Amino acid sequence: MKENSLIKNKAILELLDKYQPIWSLNHLITLANWDIRTYMPEEGIEARGNALAEAAKLSQTLFLKEDFISLIEKAGKEKDLNDHENAILRILKRGLKFYQRLPRDFIEEYTKATNDAHLAWKSAKEESNFKTFEPHLEKIVELTRKKAKYLGYEKHPYDALLDEYEEGLTTEEVEGYFNSIKKPIAELINYIKKSGNYGSEHALEKIKYDEDKMKELTKAILNLIHYNMNHLRIDTSSHPFSTNIGKGDHRITTRFEGKDFARSYSGTIHEYGHALYDIQSHEDLHYTPIGGGSSLVIHESQSRFWENFVGKSEAFISLLYNEIIKANDEYKNYSPREIYNYMNLVKPSLIRMEADEVTYHLHVLIRFEIEKELIEGKIKVKDLPKIWNDKYEQYLGIRPENDQEGVLQDIHWSDGSIGYFPTYSIGTALSAIWKIHLENEIGRIDDLAKSKDGIGKIQKWLKEKIHRHGSTYIFRDIVKKMTGEEFSSRHLIEYLEEKYKRLY
């Protein structure tokens, strides 16, 4: 790698040079995973699974090469590394630790198991039959418990899993976080219940739409919200996601259920928020392990920021209104204000991805509790449908009627992503911190979202404070550095109370 505006240390540059084959493998693996979820012919999964398992082994081999390890050690002795250089070293050391601790055979077995499980989950969900997914999930839980042991932890095996998605996050901290929001959220729901409108349905939920027309609206959203469509594409997948393939190559997906268009709308804007973080990462961080966002909490703070504060604002809905009503003649019967009300309805729902801002955190809490107990071995995979449904009844007062709208709804476990869910809620809390500070500095989002120009200002602020750093900082550090605050759920709760006491 050549010296650039951010990375100047010779030892780090030498290390990055040797990192390029690993970077290249990551690039190809990321693309292959995108392809599995978008365009791969069904029968291609066996070969793809084998290719990914081999590539993971190859990546490990490259990491564990003696000359690579000694370059990491050499760079570790450097003094006066800047934040970016330190972060590169920190993340490569993390990667090394990961590969040193996880045996080759284990990685291969794990990669194959998750590939198989993903496919099994897909058809199990289609058929709404947990039984066909059960043996796969059992395997994944077993392998994940092994993984926690291999990776090591101080207090709780779940710590090792959390750390994979958010460096340093612990079970204790997550519990503390949920304890800080449980009560105020329950109280807010009670407040809304008293209004008599909790759980009421909106007519727009029932209106069916044509998928092709909704695709046009999706394009219109991106054309309005984003400034360059030559580095961003959108496709359809059963579970929306965002992926950062490399410089100039960012992809998101959305899905179309045929009715209740807020789901597709919110999904698109959510994934866009993820993509923008990667897109606006400093260009001199490309080809390094810190190019693009990697902290999931920060990532989620971006996707939830766009989804909730911009996408669901009356200002943005008004700005997009002409495009919205092109998607369906019936939408014309609803004013921007009414669409805003529809998009901000609070009600207990079965599907996390469609949950409102208030009850959302309870969906995440349910998953956290289940994952923790699965890893502790306190509950069994075969009992999950019942446990899941009981918890929905306990926390949200409703009970799924089948596995599809219950335990099978999320893709995560099929991919082996256990320990990931808490970042959704914590990231949302972080988004509220960004909101307060952005508004103090450049004005209310409800005003900015009225125009393309204002949206550009939001993008610029986020770039400056967060995006350009890529994954240089862990979430606690970046929030401290950029806002002077310690992370807490305080702003989230204040925001929710202010907004929903106004609406109900």
Next chain:
Amino acid sequence: MKENSLIKNKAILELLDKYQPIWSLNHLITLANWDIRTYMPEEGIEARGNALAEAAKLSQTLFLKEDFISLIEKAGKEKDLNDHENAILRILKRGLKFYQRLPRDFIEEYTKATNDAHLAWKSAKEESNFKTFEPHLEKIVELTRKKAKYLGYEKHPYDALLDEYEEGLTTEEVEGYFNSIKKPIAELINYIKKSGNYGSEHALEKIKYDEDKMKELTKAILNLIHYNMNHLRIDTSSHPFSTNIGKGDHRITTRFEGKDFARSYSGTIHEYGHALYDIQSHEDLHYTPIGGGSSLVIHESQSRFWENFVGKSEAFISLLYNEIIKANDEYKNYSPREIYNYMNLVKPSLIRMEADEVTYHLHVLIRFEIEKELIEGKIKVKDLPKIWNDKYEQYLGIRPENDQEGVLQDIHWSDGSIGYFPTYSIGTALSAIWKIHLENEIGRIDDLAKSKDGIGKIQKWLKEKIHRHGSTYIFRDIVKKMTGEEFSSRHLIEYLEEKYKRLY
């Protein structure tokens, strides 16, 4: 690798085991190349180019590992290898030779140059401006001449390039082949000219179509012609191609020009012919270097077989007729017979991919002559537009009016594929040999193409004689083994004379 029905030798199995990371890289690289031409956001090309260059170096590193080389040597001492085992060894030795002779830096430079050139070609073609592509092509010709030197050759540097695409093919042989067809084709064209109908246009050429409806026809073609759409997908790209990503994952592309639907139709069926060869390769050859077709002459004999003998037959057009007329109301005014006439019109044209079966070979000849002289250094890249146009005037009696319909029309040179074109014509000659023998054994294609069942019989025959062997045999050997004949252009000429003297 586990012992299977075709591969039993322990040394070969051991070798294949070590080959798996290379296989996996090939898989990921093939996908990444498909993506460049189909869905990659424009600005992703830099990162993709770097990733592919790194992956090529990585592949070379794996090939040149001492333990891999010694396994190849060990397997080379085995006696009683069967044809498949021998072919695996032969192809790995070829790969090894390639990597031993081409320096690492050269491969990297070459990969990057072709990635850049591909993009430059794309926009140069759009703008019909050879000048912007010229420096890229100069670089590619320079690198290709270097490549020929590195790879080595006995008589002619172009031999080294031909060998890359068709093992053992020489410049002398290609010249001999073209000499054998030049005169009879010129005579056939003269015959057609005397009929007074040479070069006449058909009204169907002018009829514009709706792209979405034509996409539906494309799907209908594949649904009719193929037996399983869970391992085959079709997309759109500016230059149609077929790619074999792995077991159960086959992809073709087509293009839509908005009129003259035979182009899109023929392109789809042509690429399908390629895909079927890979699809019907024996499943125990997957994950080996001979899984799927690799000989380009055999490959082209399959694509041209389906395009010319099945796709352009009156029987198949009749079978598909109801779908054809769904694509455009105006098509209803033409009977299957008239569509057949339209699809089999002989006329001088500027675009190789749209050429009829008779003049097609002259398009290839022009490219062969140009490539040979470029490699010999007798002509210069900057003079290509004029040379190209002069040759079209000389051989076909027409002159391109711009670079887009002239020297910029093909993707090949931008990809560094110099030495590839001759396989198109030779492969077509081979397709005529298959035709004769298939018809002697199971009946006339004009009868078989009348029904899905008959098409199934054609697929089965091709599988048995050709496809199942993957790339076990080089084209001269497979034709000898399966038909008892030596390869020649005799059947091609007989077929063309019979068909076109009947039509004109």
